[in-house]
Amino acid sequence: MRFTTLFSLVLLAASQVLAASRPNIILIMADDMGYSDLGCYGSEIQTPNLDALAHKGVRFTQFYNTGRCCPTRASLLTGLYPHQAGIGHMMEDKGLDGYRGELSRDSVTIAEVLKPAGYRTYMVGKWHVTKKTQPAGEQDKSNWPLQRGFDRFYGTIHGAGSFYDPNTLTRDNTFISPFADAEYQPKDFYYTDAIADNAVRFVADHSREHQKEPFFMYMAMTAPHWPMHAKPEDIAKYKGKYDAGYDAIRAARVAKMKKLGLLSDSWQVAAQAGGAWSEVGNREFEIRCMEVFAAMIDCLDQGVGRVVAELKKQGQYENTLILFLQDNGGCAEPMGRNGPFTPRADKPSLPAMAAADLQPDMIPKQTRDGYPIRQGYGVLPGPADTYHGYGEAWANVSNTPFREYKHWVHEGGVSTPLVAHWPQGIPAPRQDHLESQPAHLIDLMATCVDVAGATYPSEYQGHKITPLQGVSLKPAMAGESVNRQGPIFFEHEGNRAVRDGRWKLVAKGPRGEWELYDMEADRTEQNDLSSSQPERVKTLSEQWLVWAKKSQVIPWIWGLPHGDPLPAKKAGKRKKKENE
Missing domain, CATH: 3.40.720.10 (Alkaline Phosphatase, subunit A)
Incomplete structure (x- = not known):
């Protein structure tokens, strides 16, 4: 009984020290x-x-x-x-x-x-x-x-x-x-x-x-x-x-x-x-x-x-x-x-x-x-x-x-x-x-x-x-790595982006085309590299779509079929066909 009481007091003291240090x-x-x-x-x-x-x-x-x-x-x-x-x-x-x-x-x-x-x-x-x-x-x-x-x-x-x-x-x-x-x-x-x-x-x-x-x-x-x-x-x-x-x-x-x-x-x-x-x-x-x-x-x-x-x-x-x-x-x-x-x-x-x-x-x-x-x-x-x-x-x-x-x-x-x-x-x-x-x-x-x-x-x-x-x-x-294991994602009003290390893929509106930026060389997003790096665009956009479906972004409320984002040109063609 004495040991149990002593042990309880030690735990209580330890918890109070922890509370004081937090x-x-x-x-x-x-x-x-x-x-x-x-x-x-x-x-x-x-x-x-x-x-x-x-x-x-x-x-x-x-x-x-x-x-x-x-x-x-x-x-x-x-x-x-x-x-x-x-x-x-x-x-x-x-x-x-x-x-x-x-x-x-x-x-x-x-x-x-x-x-x-x-x-x-x-x-x-x-x-x-x-x-x-x-x-x-x-x-x-x-x-x-x-x-x-x-x-x-x-x-x-x-x-x-x-x-x-x-x-x-x-x-x-x-x-x-x-x-x-x-x-x-x-x-x-x-x-x-x-x-x-x-x-x-x-x-x-x-x-x-x-x-x-x-x-x-x-x-x-x-x-x-x-x-x-x-x-x-x-x-x-x-x-x-x-x-x-x-x-x-x-x-x-x-x-x-x-x-x-x-x-x-x-x-x-x-x-x-x-x-x-x-x-x-x-x-x-x-x-x-x-x-x-x-x-x-x-x-x-x-x-x-x-x-x-x-x-x-x-x-x-x-x-x-x-x-x-x-x-x-x-x-x-x-x-x-x-x-x-x-x-x-x-x-x-x-x-x-x-x-x-x-x-x-x-x-x-x-x-x-x-x-x-x-x-x-x-x-x-x-x-x-x-x-x-x-x-x-x-x-x-x-x-x-x-x-x-x-x-x-x-x-x-x-x-x-x-x-x-x-x-x-x-x-x-x-x-x-x-x-x-x-x-x-x-x-x-x-x-x-x-x-x-x-x-x-x-x-x-x-x-x-x-x-x-x-x-x-x-x-x-403390100046150490946070050891992030994956990209950071964004979506609001159909505007969407993914940030993975130095790279950012971003689009305006649900039917806007993807733009690609090297954030180390171009944080202000002035030089779109999407046309010169199509494979990187494909990889990042696919990651975005997987995240969007997993995270209740899709189905979304912006009017695209099945919630899948379409490039602007394809979206335009589909809209024309539907109107016909």
């Missing part, structure tokens, strides 16, 4: 930022807090997302490709298992995996992996954060909305109005600040209430996704910064990226797209769009700084792994930019909303005090009564030096910075280093499982779980 993990994801939008990746935008994490950590230069918001979130949370997690497109049920618009029960979230390993789990920000977002009446919340492994949640269930009055704002399982929230009442509500402030609160509460346990926190920012909303004091910092226009800002970023070692002199920078600065008719509007975009990123960085400061205050900084990334490339969507200019009314023309009223719409019809929401070219963004995107040309600047944007799987759509910071876990000689091994969202679950000493399950709550798809990036943080 790191906290914070995943921070920005929304609709381009590859070059951080200072440490080439930008002129002030991001001192993220830059500091980068300089004392490792910057991955070839990390990939899925090219779109909710598929990226599904992949990040589960370690699976988005179709395997049920979200191959957006939040609609398309009648196929890869496109249900709900996080699959054949998948587990990082929170669900880390909780049995002794982690407390927190989330702040944008969820966007369920269709169940309506505030009216009771509804199925089985795919809300608390039902998918998180202990606490503050954020939005839906994917976008006003930064001054977000729809589907939720604490734990209850919708709340930011103007009737007894637990958080800042002088002026701004969603980016609210996400950061509640993250700080979770860190502080954890240190007080669960000090002996490690924690995992998923911090999903909505900045700088449209609408272009920013606080006046943040916008003021960028007054005049963008007066020189698209080409000048892009050229400055190229020069800085080369200096940082992010851009080879041998790579040809993709051409400026979205219009010429010399032809812009309303420069005040275009300049203001980018000033606001920069201010949104600046505010995001300030929030990260407050979280880091709280970690230091609580003695948690040294053994916290912080990973920062983005959900897709810069967004060229013309949100709010079309249509006529709408002047602001002299006084409110609509009834004011009560403090407890929930904002029902992604694009509000009015502000809380009764001003109609204004859109249209020339309406200067920033205030609560505006709702705009920053346009294709500025998105092209964000994605410097790459082609394309959010939605596509060329480099401009799927390339993201990944900053890894972990003072106790990343060797000092590796700090401020660049890591060029290709990596993907599917690797984040594997990384968390690795550093947490957790076990990825084969079954969970009666469901057989799809095997983990990625590899741990912990070796890469």
